[in-house]
Amino acid sequence: METAISEHTNAFLASAHSSVITIRNLNKSFGKHQVLRDFNLILCEEENLVVLGKSGSGKSVLIKCIVGLIPIDAGEVYVLGKNVAHLNREELDILRRNIGFLFQWGALYDSMTVRENLCFPLRKHSKQTKQQISMKVEAVLESVGLPEAVDLMPSELSGGMKKRIALARTLMLDPKIILYDEPTSGLDPITAKEISELIRVVQRQHHTASMIITHDMDCAKTTADRIVVLSDGTNYAEGSYESLRESDDLKVKGFFL
Numbered sequence: 523m524e525t526a527i528s529e530h531t532n533a534f535l536a537s538a539h540s541s542v543i544t545i546r547n548l549n550k551s552f553g554k555h556q557v558l559r560d561f562n563l564i565l566c567e568e569e570n571l572v573v574l575g576k577s578g579s580g581k582s583v584l585i586k587c588i589v590g591l592i593p594i595d596a597g598e599v600y601v602l603g604k605n606v607a608h609l610n611r612e613e614l615d616i617l618r619r620n621i622g623f624l625f626q627w628g629a630l631y632d633s634m635t636v637r638e639n640l641c642f643p644l645r646k647h648s649k650q651t652k653q654q655i656s657m658k659v660e661a662v663l664e665s666v667g668l669p670e671a672v673d674l675m676p677s678e679l680s681g682g683m684k685k686r687i688a689l690a691r692t693l694m695l696d697p698k699i700i701l702y703d704e705p706t707s708g709l710d711p712i713t714a715k716e717i718s719e720l721i722r723v724v725q726r727q728h729h730t731a732s733m734i735i736t737h738d739m740d741c742a743k744t745t746a747d748r749i750v751v752l753s754d755g756t757n758y759a760e761g762s763y764e765s766l767r768e769s770d771d772l773k774v775k776g777f778f779l
């Protein structure tokens with residue numbers, strides 16, 4: 523069992539990638555229920571980090587702590603160099619613009635076309651011209667392999683297409699970090715594989731750092747540069763897919779059955 527910030531992480535850091543998220547000794551309880559306990563994590567620039575955890579292990583709570591949606595009890599959460607607990611509302615808003623979310627069900631606006639869905643996040647924040655925005659829409663749709671979907675309504679999209687469009691919408695704001703919550707859940711194995719491969723493509727094309735929360739081991743295998751196992755509220759084990767597959771630890775083995 524490995525704890526705290528492991529040699530593997532240190533090796534990654536030493537290879538000239540600096541961290542975009544650093545979490546030190548994070549503690550979070552709800553009443554008497556301690557969900558996160560001295561949890562440590564580093565996400566490096568341009569890295570794909572998979573967080574594996576059983577249902578109820580605290581993965582969504584972790585994401586909420588990272589984006590400042592819930593207050594933490596103790597420890598430190600740094601995102602893009604900022605201590606999240608020290609930010610006011612406006613500063614948090616600015617920080618969140620650099621973070622893309624891919625929710626489990628895509629969460630597209632049903633009454634808007636794909637183009638309108640993609641333009642929506644830019645309306646508030648962007649000073650780009652209509653033509654620039656239009657070119658951006660084409661570019662992100664190309665990135666996710668769906669250039670022909672621009673005028674479709676969400677009801678005309680399959681589950682896999684919705685995920686792609688949701689990812690394209692995230693890319694419209696050029697996020698430095700993308701947080702994926704169960705990106706392959708509810709998809710058939712072939713579509714799930716395509717989405718996992720797309721996560722890799724996005725990493726390469728857009729140079730984003732990503733945290734991918736999943737218990738789909740095929741997704742972990744395809745997407746992960748490194749895996750952290752969240753168990754008992756802490757970063758229970760950590761390593762590459764291959765190194766964790768060889769682990770003798772029963773809790774780690776459980777994910778590979």
Ligand SMILES: Nc1ncnc2c1ncn2[C@@H]1O[C@H](COP(=O)(O)OP(=O)(O)OP(=O)(O)O)[C@@H](O)[C@H]1O
Pocket residue numbers: 552557575576577578579580581582583584
């Ligand atoms: N606002 C809250 N108030 C009280 N308890 C909460 C709250 N949010 C989460 N919890 C508890 O924290 C624990 C972890 O929840 P979390 O949603 O992070 O799990 P998860 O790992 O994301 O699970 P899943 O894979 O099912 O999404 C659960 O026991 C949950 O009941």
Ligand SMILES: [Mg+2]
Pocket residue numbers: 581582583
């Ligand atoms: Mg969850």
